Amino acid sequence: MIQSLQNTKVKEWKKLTTKKGRDKSGLFLVEGWHLTEEAIKADAVIEAIIKEGVELPSYMDAVEVHFVTEEISLALAETEHTQGVFAVCRQPEVQFESLQASNILMLDAIQDPGNIGTMIRTADAAGMDAVILGKGTADPYNAKVLRSAQGSHFHLPILKQDLFSSIEHCKESGIPVYGTSLQGAVTYKEAKAGEKFALIMGNEGAGVNNELLALTDQNLYIPIYGKSESLNVAIAAGILLYQLKGE
Amino acid sequence: MIQSLQNTKVKEWKKLTTKKGRDKSGLFLVEGWHLTEEAIKADAVIEAIIKEGVELPSYMDAVEVHFVTEEISLALAETEHTQGVFAVCRQPEVQFESLQASNILMLDAIQDPGNIGTMIRTADAAGMDAVILGKGTADPYNAKVLRSAQGSHFHLPILKQDLFSSIEHCKESGIPVYGTSLQGAVTYKEAKAGEKFALIMGNEGAGVNNELLALTDQNLYIPIYGKSESLNVAIAAGILLYQLKGE
Numbered sequence: 016m017i018q019s020l021q022n023t024k025v026k027e028w029k030k031l032t033t034k035k036g037r038d039k040s041g042l043f044l045v046e047g048w049h050l051t052e053e054a055i056k057a058d059a060v061i062e063a064i065i066k067e068g069v070e071l072p073s074y075m076d077a078v079e080v081h082f083v084t085e086e087i088s089l090a091l092a093e094t095e096h097t098q099g100v101f102a103v104c105r106q107p108e109v110q111f112e113s114l115q116a117s118n119i120l121m122l123d124a125i126q127d128p129g130n131i132g133t134m135i136r137t138a139d140a141a142g143m144d145a146v147i148l149g150k151g152t153a154d155p156y157n158a159k160v161l162r163s164a165q166g167s168h169f170h171l172p173i174l175k176q177d178l179f180s181s182i183e184h185c186k187e188s189g190i191p192v193y194g195t196s197l198q199g200a201v202t203y204k205e206a207k208a209g210e211k212f213a214l215i216m217g218n219e220g221a222g223v224n225n226e227l228l229a230l231t232d233q234n235l236y237i238p239i240y241g242k243s244e245s246l247n248v249a250i251a252a253g254i255l256l257y258q259l260k261g262e
Numbered sequence: 263m264i265q266s267l268q269n270t271k272v273k274e275w276k277k278l279t280t281k282k283g284r285d286k287s288g289l290f291l292v293e294g295w296h297l298t299e300e301a302i303k304a305d306a307v308i309e310a311i312i313k314e315g316v317e318l319p320s321y322m323d324a325v326e327v328h329f330v331t332e333e334i335s336l337a338l339a340e341t342e343h344t345q346g347v348f349a350v351c352r353q354p355e356v357q358f359e360s361l362q363a364s365n366i367l368m369l370d371a372i373q374d375p376g377n378i379g380t381m382i383r384t385a386d387a388a389g390m391d392a393v394i395l396g397k398g399t400a401d402p403y404n405a406k407v408l409r410s411a412q413g414s415h416f417h418l419p420i421l422k423q424d425l426f427s428s429i430e431h432c433k434e435s436g437i438p439v440y441g442t443s444l445q446g447a448v449t450y451k452e453a454k455a456g457e458k459f460a461l462i463m464g465n466e467g468a469g470v471n472n473e474l475l476a477l478t479d480q481n482l483y484i485p486i487y488g489k490s491e492s493l494n495v496a497i498a499a500g501i502l503l504y505q506l507k508g509e
Binding site for chain 2: 129133136137138139140141142143163165166167170171237239240241242243244245246247249250251253254257260
């Protein structure tokens with residue numbers, strides 16, 4: 016059992032709680048039984064399982080397990096009541112061009128980790144083939160994003176990639192691209208569901224970048240019937256993805 | 263300027279950060295410029311405005327303002343970086359029977375304050391006439407619910423009321439009631455949009471109570487096309503409310 020916070024491995028794991036540490040190593044840390052199990056089920060590349068105490072369910076036999084003290088578990092935890100189990104996973108490196116994706120969600124400068132995680136989960140539920148995170152969107156391997164996505168990180172490819180080149184690639188592949196905007200947009204009910212589509216959701220305050228909106232095939236809006244100023248971006252994504260999916 | 267944390271008013275306000283204090287007084291506390299302005303705009307019953315420092319925008323002239331120290335402001339704040347402005351508002355007492363509502367969202371034992379707030383905001387956007395919170399649903403005047411709803415508390419009536427009697431009342435008023443369920447349910451696309459409808463969303467883990475589901479006109483489900491186990495309840499509410507609204 017690892018007992019010291021000064022242990023080299025513990026120090027490396029602790030770095031994964033920062034974006035810098037994740038970017039540098041290409042790894043990320045998931046916390047809790049549910050996410051750890053999802054990682055194993057999905058055959059994710061798991062570098063290590065970290066477990067407080069010395070007991071382990073038998074289905075985890077195949078992976079390298081490091082037993083640690085409660086102190087170390089608490090140092091790694093980002094939830095208030097940690098379950099004391101973690102998996103160190105490798106960030107998959109996926110090229111959009113090699114994916115042959117035909118249903119894509121793109122996120123432009125989304126700030127809130129809960130919104131990003133919920134949109135990854137919703138994209139998964141709606142049967143998307145990929146989620147592309149453009150410039151200015153928070154790190155998808157942030158603990159709060161991982162928690163909100165409830166394991167969907169292991170179900171579909173998540174790419175960090177420039178959205179201009181992504182739109183370009185969609186055009187070349189015959190995938191219609193929909194933006195979301197209040198100006199120069201048509202009501203979302205007019206969007207015809209098709210087998211292929213890409214949808215761009217934008218920043219919580221500013222919306223989708225105007226230069227991106229100029230490149231789309233059509234821009235959509237969701238009418239507001241009451242007095243609220245807007246919908247939460249993840250709610251809007253849910254309504255639009257299911258409308259475009261249309262089955 | 264009020265300077266002491268022991269001031270009687272300050273002690274009363276502080277109690278509003280707990281459910282017990284809100285229930286006893288029938289008041290609630292909103293924090294930040296946006297929510298305070300929404301309360302004023304909506305002609306909510308405001309018992310007091312609390313403001314750190316001594317300056318105030320002119321449009322707040324008409325209301326009773328208590329200037330307080332930073333220490334008191336921090337004691338009342340439930341956000342990390344408080345804007346130092348608060349409004350003490352009275353919880354409206356509304357009788358469902360007197361509302362003549364025809365579009366209603368009902369929440370059965372929803373636990374997460376962020377989900378409740380987002381659903382109140384979405385119900386507002388979708389033009390609902392009322393949100394009814396049944397037994398076991400967290401307090402709508404909790405600070406996190408208020409923040410997630412972004413002012414929608416002041417746009418439509420929010421009632422705490424038994425859902426069995428609410429369904430009964432809908433039936434008497436010719437309002438079809440839709441439940442949400444995976445069993446004995448039809449896909450949500452089969453729900454015909456109508457002028458009148460009530461929708462019940464259920465607990466994040468357990469869903470809608472089976473006894474309530476037995477009383478509905480129809481139960482709906484949203485298909486999952488990917489590998490996620492479910493949709494977030496607020497996302498599902500958004501998809502369903504806009505489907506039922508149908509315009």
